[in-house]
Amino acid sequence: MSAKVWAIGAGKGGVGKSFVTASLGISLTKLGQSVLVIDFDLGGANLHTHLGLDPSLPSLQSYLSGESPLANLIRPTPVPRLSLIQGCWDVWEHGRCTDQTAVNLVEEARKLPYDVVLIDLGPGTGKCGLDAFSQADQKVLVTSPEPTSVEKNYRFLEAFILHRASQSCSPEGLQELKKSLQKFRAEKKKGFFSFRQHLSETGGFSPNLFSEILEQPVHIVVNSSRSHDDQQLGYAVRSVCKKYYDLRVNYLGAIDFDNAVWHAVRNREPFLIAKPFTTLSGQFLNLARSLQEPEIPFTLQRAAV
Amino acid sequence: MEVQSRYNYYDILEVPQHCPQHDITMAYERARLTYSGDNPAIYTMFSSEEARHLLQLVEEAFSVLGNKTLRALYDEKIGQKRVGSDLSFAALQSESKVVFKETAKRVHSPKQDYKVNPDFETEIRSCSEWTGEMLKKVREYKNFTLEKLSDTTKVGSYYINAIEGEDPKNLPAAVYVRGYVSQLSKVLGLDEKRVCDSYMKRFKERLPKT
Numbered sequence: 194m195s196a197k198v199w200a201i202g203a204g205k206g207g208v209g210k211s212f213v214t215a216s217l218g219i220s221l222t223k224l225g226q227s228v229l230v231i232d233f234d235l236g237g238a239n240l241h242t243h244l245g246l247d248p249s250l251p252s253l254q255s256y257l258s259g260e261s262p263l264a265n266l267i268r269p270t271p272v273p274r275l276s277l278i279q280g281c282w283d284v285w286e287h288g289r290c291t292d293q294t295a296v297n298l299v300e301e302a303r304k305l306p307y308d309v310v311l312i313d314l315g316p317g318t319g320k321c322g323l324d325a326f327s328q329a330d331q332k333v334l335v336t337s338p339e340p341t342s343v344e345k346n347y348r349f350l351e352a353f354i355l356h357r358a359s360q361s362c363s364p365e366g367l368q369e370l371k372k373s374l375q376k377f378r379a380e381k382k383k384g385f386f387s388f389r390q391h392l393s394e395t396g397g398f399s400p401n402l403f404s405e406i407l408e409q410p411v412h413i414v415v416n417s418s419r420s421h422d423d424q425q426l427g428y429a430v431r432s433v434c435k436k437y438y439d440l441r442v443n444y445l446g447a448i449d450f451d452n453a454v455w456h457a458v459r460n461r462e463p464f465l466i467a468k469p470f471t472t473l474s475g476q477f478l479n480l481a482r483s484l485q486e487p488e489i490p491f492t493l494q495r496a497a498v
Numbered sequence: 499m500e501v502q503s504r505y506n507y508y509d510i511l512e513v514p515q516h517c518p519q520h521d522i523t524m525a526y527e528r529a530r531l532t533y534s535g536d537n538p539a540i541y542t543m544f545s546s547e548e549a550r551h552l553l554q555l556v557e558e559a560f561s562v563l564g565n566k567t568l569r570a571l572y573d574e575k576i577g578q579k580r581v582g583s584d585l586s587f588a589a590l591q592s593e594s595k596v597v598f599k600e601t602a603k604r605v606h607s608p609k610q611d612y613k614v615n616p617d618f619e620t621e622i623r624s625c626s627e628w629t630g631e632m633l634k635k636v637r638e639y640k641n642f643t644l645e646k647l648s649d650t651t652k653v654g655s656y657y658i659n660a661i662e663g664e665d666p667k668n669l670p671a672a673v674y675v676r677g678y679v680s681q682l683s684k685v686l687g688l689d690e691k692r693v694c695d696s697y698m699k700r701f702k703e704r705l706p707k708t
Binding site: 339347425426431432435437 | 512528529531532537538539540542543544552
C-alpha cells in the first residue's frame with residue numbers, strides 16, 4: 194500500500210503551519226501510524242524546531258539538486274514512528290524548483306514505507322507549493338482568526354483554482370479565465386450568485402471545472418482560536434467559499450490558543466510530547482482522525498469523544 | 499431550473515433538502531453571524547452592501563424554512579418542478595393561509611335541556627336583588643342539580659348550598675365567595691357582574707360584625 198500524502202499550506206506565514214504539521218504527525222503516531230514529515234518550505238525551514246531537533250545536513254536541498262534520493266534524507270526524531278526530512282535551512286542556497294519537482298517529490302513520497310507523509314508547505318502561492326498541494330491526497334489549509342490570514346487564504350484558494358484549471362486549460366483559455374475572474378471581482382453583485390455560475394453564463398466554461406477539486410475538498414483548520422467566534426469562523430469561511438466560488442471546502446475544526454505552545458517552541462520541544470494532556474492534543478487527535486476517515490464529520494466525532 | 503436556482507432557500511442556507519429542522523436553525527445562526535457585522539471571513543470577498551443583500555436572502559430563506567408549514571409548502575412546490583410556479587416569499591405566505599385556513603374558535607355552548615318559561619325569563623332579566631334563594635330558583639329552573647353544578651363549576655356542593663342559603667359561617671372570605679358566585683352565574687347564563695355586585699352587597703351586610 195502506498196503512503197497517503199497530506200499537504201499543509203496557508204496563504205500567510207506565521208499562522209502555525211509547521212506547528213500544525215508537527216502536531217498532526219505526532220497525533221497520527223499516537224493512532225498507530227508511521228509518519229514522515231517533509232519540510233517543503235524552500236526559504237527558511239523550521240519544522241525541525243517544532244520537533245525539538247537542530248537543523249542538520251543533508252537537507253531537502255540535496256534532493257532538489259538531484260544529489261540524493263528522498264529515502265536517503267530521512268532522519269529519526271525523538272518521537273517514535275515519526276521521521277523527518279530536513280528542509281532547506283541554508284538560505285544562501287535557495288531550493289530550486291523546476292516544473293516537475295514538486296510533482297515528482299509527491300510521487301516519490303508515496304513510495305516510501307510510511308502510512309502517512311505530511312508535507313509542510315511554505316507560505317504563499319508559489320507554483321511549487323501549489324503543485325504539491327494539488328497533488329496531495331488530503332489538502333489542509335491553516336488559518337488564524339486574523340483578517341489578514343483569512344484574506345490571504347482566499348487568495349491561496351483562488352491561486353489553487355487557477356492552478357488546477359491551468360492543468361486542463363490551454364494557455365489562452367487560462368488567460369480568458371483570469372480575465373473573467375477579474376471582471377467578476379470588479380462588478381457589483383446582487384443577490385445569489387457564484388463564480389461558477391458567472392463562468393457558465395459568460396464564458397461558456399464547463400461547470401465541471403470544480404468537480405475534480407470537489408472530489409478532494411480543501412480542509413480548513415482555524416489555528417489559535419481564542420473564542421467561540423473564532424471557532425465559528427471556519428463555518429463562515431466555508432459559507433463564503435460556497436457562495437463566492439461555489440467551491441465546497443470542509444471545515445475540520447479549530448485549535449485553541451494556548452500559551453504553552455509558545456513555551457514549548459521556545460524550549461524547543463514538541464508540544465504534544467511536552468504537554469500531552471491538554472485540550473489541544475485532543476483537538477489534534479480529532480483532526481487526525483477525521484482526516485484519516487473524512488466520511489465522519491468532525492462534530493460527530495467530537496460528540497462521540 | 500432558472501427559478502429554482504434563483505430561489506432555492508436550501509442553497510442559500512447551504513443545507514440539504516431533507517435535513518432536520520434544527521440543522522436549518524443552526525445554519526441560519528451561522529449564516530447570520532457570517533454576513534452581519536464585520537466578520538473577518540467576508541473581508542475582501544463581499545462588500546458591505548453585498549453582505550447586506552446576502553443577509554436579506556438568508557433571513558428570507560429562514561422565514562420560510564424555519565417555519566414548518568411554509569417549509570412543507572415550499573418542499574411541495576420545488577418537488578413539482580412546475581415552470582413558472584411562484585416561489586417567492588409573499589406567494590408562499592399567502593398560499594399558506596389558503597391551505598391552512600384558520601377556523602373560528604368553536605364556542606362551547608351547553609345543550610339547553612330545560613323548558614323555557616317566558617314569565618320566569620323576564621323575572622330573571624328584571625331581577626335587581628340577587629338573593630341566594632333567587633340563585634337556587636334559577637338553578638332549579640335550568641335543571642342543574644347541586645352535584646351537576648358543582649361538577650361544572652368545580653365549586654364544592656357544600657359551598658353552593660351555603661351560597662344559596664346565604665350562610666357566611668360556612669363560607670370562606672368574601673373575595674373567594676365572589677369568585678364562586680361569578681363562576682355559578684356564568685354557568686347559569688346570568689349577567690356575572692350584576693349578579694355578583696348585588697349578591698355580594700347583601701352578603702357583606704350579613705357578615706358577623708367584628
